[in-house]
Amino acid sequence: MNSFYVIGVDLGGTKIYTALAADDGRVLSEIKLPTEAGRGLQGVIDRIVHSVEQVRENVAVPPQKVLALALGAPGPLDTAGGVIHFAPNLRWNNVPIRQILEERLSLPVLLDNDANLAALGEHVFGAGRGCGNMVYITVSTGVGGGLILDGKLYRGSSDGAGEIGHMTVLPDGPVCSCGNRGCLEAMASGTAIARAAAELVASGGGRKILAAAGGDPGRINAAAVAAAAAGGDPEAAAIIDRAAGYLGIGVASILNLLNPAMVVLGGGVMEIGEPVWKGVRREVQARALQAARSRARLVPAELGGRAGVMGAIALALQEIADGNCLPPAAAEHRNGR
Amino acid sequence: MNSFYVIGVDLGGTKIYTALAADDGRVLSEIKLPTEAGRGLQGVIDRIVHSVEQVRENVAVPPQKVLALALGAPGPLDTAGGVIHFAPNLRWNNVPIRQILEERLSLPVLLDNDANLAALGEHVFGAGRGCGNMVYITVSTGVGGGLILDGKLYRGSSDGAGEIGHMTVLPDGPVCSCGNRGCLEAMASGTAIARAAAELVASGGGRKILAAAGGDPGRINAAAVAAAAAGGDPEAAAIIDRAAGYLGIGVASILNLLNPAMVVLGGGVMEIGEPVWKGVRREVQARALQAARSRARLVPAELGGRAGVMGAIALALQEIADGNCLPPAAAEHRNGR
Known part of the structure; x- marks a missing residue:
């Protein structure tokens, strides 16, 4: 009872x-x-x-x-x-x-x-169990996240902490939903992947991506790009790799700033799998300081939705x-x- | 007693x-x-x-x-x-x-x-007294920092937190002392300012900067660039403004990630004064989310060395x-x- x-x-x-x-x-x-x-x-x-x-x-x-x-x-x-x-x-x-x-x-x-x-859910019941310093990032339509620091949810001074999607990763990059340029969300979200693919199709490329979207440019989304990439399309693979690389740049900056023991990555874009993890790991390897990198495990979220x-x-x-x-x-x- | x-x-x-x-x-x-x-x-x-x-x-x-x-x-x-x-x-x-x-x-x-x-010194005895969430950044030869979060010094999982100088602010930027590209330190430190000025002089420009360095290219440093800028030299002013802008990009990303109530900025480069603060404020205004920006005060360090x-x-x-x-x-x- x-x-x-x-x-x-x-x-x-x-x-x-x-x-x-x-x-x-x-x-x-x-x-x-x-x-x-x-x-x-x-x-x-x-x-x-x-x-x-x-x-x-x-x-x-x-x-x-x-x-x-x-x-x-x-x-x-x-x-x-x-x-x-x-x-x-x-x-x-x-x-x-x-x-x-x-x-x-x-x-x-x-x-x-x-x-x-x-983030707290993954910390208490999911991939981050027992991990005192954990960064949670969800990459789907947008990019969001949360921070578990010294064993507790860190909310910041006005409940605004964890806006990982709005860290700048490319100062002159495309305009983000927040109005700024080159936010992580504008470079690595599902929306960003779909936009890059739609631009490619509009410029006359991306035939395999268009086919994966049923031939309808209005239906191009991250899933269609992932499907084309999985089918061996190099254009689709390049779009995913570029987005994943910017995600890795963001993760590397977070490792250097916060030295967490774990970064838990979830959301629909992470479900694309190895092509995304590869790009993330490449940039983390290149950009995170050895002390921070050697300490941090990058792991998939366990709790999904x-x-x-x-x-x-x-x-x-x-x-x-x-x-x-x-x-x-x-x-x-x-x-x- | x-x-x-x-x-x-x-x-x-x-x-x-x-x-x-x-x-x-x-x-x-x-x-x-x-x-x-x-x-x-x-x-x-x-x-x-x-x-x-x-x-x-x-x-x-x-x-x-x-x-x-x-x-x-x-x-x-x-x-x-x-x-x-x-x-x-x-x-x-x-x-x-x-x-x-x-x-x-x-x-x-x-x-x-x-x-x-x-960071702890400024928190307990300096500009950050009474501030529970405070980011300290020192910009001199390098760029370093420390984090006071929820009232305590945050060290990370292996004492590696606060490496603010090695957040990426321009992915394809110049090589940093750490080996990565486009770190904040490679873009905004005194060393970065001096390097940009030396490159300008080597390419035939920067006459006022060279004069401020006593005519010796080997003596070009951030202080010489600051002196030339203070004397009205637009080339020197542009170098300082660019470095300050990248510092502001880094600060904006930190505001979005950590939502601190205060960012304390110190070190020799901050002593250049208003030209640096102006560039920092411009990028923070453009890039930090309103909720994070409206909460955070950017203030000069008080304790110096x-x-x-x-x-x-x-x-x-x-x-x-x-x-x-x-x-x-x-x-x-x-x-x-």
Whole structure:
């Protein structure tokens, strides 16, 4: 018999992933729902509440035995205040999500950045178990990450740490979604790979890539480039190798700055496999100082799409262990409401 | 009357800077000696021992009231083992400096990286007082630094963190002293500024810079470039602005990765003043995410050449407060000797 339970929620632009875990982190019940952000704030909140009720009912856990819920959400956000400042995918601005959910669920709610929680998930339950200094990088549509330093999640001074995707790796490179030039995300994300391929096709090259996209230039994506490369197309291989090399440049800079014992790499682009790892290792070998390089293992993420929700569970368990999860009534007092 | 005292030593390739401080960090006595590394290991050890005896005698402190000595040294080194692995300026390889000094001085000895201690010095006694997340960068012959994260010195997994000078800021840039290309140190250090100016002169330009170097191409250094720029020379100003811009690119990447509340910039190149700050601010404005940028203050270092020795004093005081300074007899037991 478990003495208590926690709930983790990973709130993304496309889906809400909710899991209920025992006090040892074992997941007993989980559910994924589409976010349908277009229905508005109230619709998304209703879905989160519904998913929480569902995971509790699935295993018949009495509500009072669930001691905390942790929510991972896209940022920027304020973990201490429990407010999501800005989430473009959800079209949210300054949503006091903690207060809203605590009132609806009568449960202490913790808020954190989704990439930070994915890092924590890999640290507690995945590839980074037992590793005190670990950098987590996810390379998919964008490039994100989180830092575990001296055994703890490092959030920075305003919950903004870990924006690995916006380190500059090529000062005069292409414009990034953030408006800057040559960010790691603009050079190595799936979006960057697709853009490079689309430009090649537009200039008359990339026939194998176009074929892999079913002949439709509008359907060129990183998966099509990877498929063409796997089929032996040198143009596709060069695009992937270049992106992987910039990822390696970013990793090397992080090794020199932070001297971690492990870099955990996940996300869809890493699933392309050896062609990406090869490019990463080449640049790390060339650019990381020997002391930093010899210490750091580069390893694949283990939790895949579950990293965020597992990190939320880890956070809830940690905060309970640290005595930081007050019941909402006490939390109201704490917040001076 | 002070209840105890500590000694800080900053061991560099050219000088040994030693200071004795009271238990509140006030420096009561200090001495600088040339290192004269050419005399060999024994000669340098003798000088350190002599400097320690001097600072004690200057203020007539009984030896038993000095509870610890902290030594900052160039790395790579092993803080836990007390061993300097490799110090090219000193021509040292795997020197067990803690054991040697503990035997000579009958005093607990702590070892740390010189740039880490300079960061700690600015954090405890200088520009970063009270700032929990602070990045320290020193830009002189090379580019070095240290990280204060969540209120503590962050050393990484093998005492290698803070190698800010070896973050890549231009992948195809010039070769760095470390062998890689386009490191921050290769783009923004005093050495990089001097090299860019020497190349300009060699190609027939840079007449004002050459004049500022007394007409001797062999004497072109960052100070000559700064003097020419201050005199209105656009070629010199462009060299400084370019170096400063790359420094700003590095700072912006660090802001996005670490979200510090403060970046403390010191070293000879920063003393060039506004032309350098302007280039740094421009790139930070362009490249750091708004959340990270709005949080971080960029400020000049306050301790100058005293940062390292003040950091050594801070380390000794911290370790005593944490109960980590055992007398050498107990330390021998701890080390299983």
